[in-house]
Amino acid sequence: MMTGQAKENVRAHVWISGRVQGVFFRASTVDEAAAMGVAGWVRNGSDGRVEAVFEGEKSAVEAMIAWCRKGPPAARITAVEVTWEKPKGEHGFEVRH
Structure with a gap:
């Protein structure tokens, strides 16, 4: 019998469409990721969407995806696509160019 349960880490690759560039989305x-x-x-x-990868506890990653559906105040989200992937051991959170 197992005592305790390991936290399940997940990885979500997310594409956010709409007015998401030039509105402080990144x-x-x-x-938000730091807070979670x-x-x-x-x-x-390059196609006008924002692309993100979130890795961590399932509940926190799901909360980030939910946040992406509204984004910062000036954003207007029209679609959020999510692909679940195998965690790769990301550390920290950064803006990539």
Whole structure:
């Protein structure tokens, strides 16, 4: 019989569409990820979307995805696509270029 349960770490690769560039989406995502204790990265895509990877406890990653559905105040989100992947051991959270 197992005593206690290991926290399940997950990885979500997320693409956010809408008015998401030029509205502090990346900076706000960094702040939100730090508050949630989620690792990964965020960057502007060449197609006008924002792309992000969130890795950490399932509940925290799900909370980040929920946050992406509204984003910072000036953003207007039209779609959020999520692909679940095997965790790669991300550390920290950064803006990629």
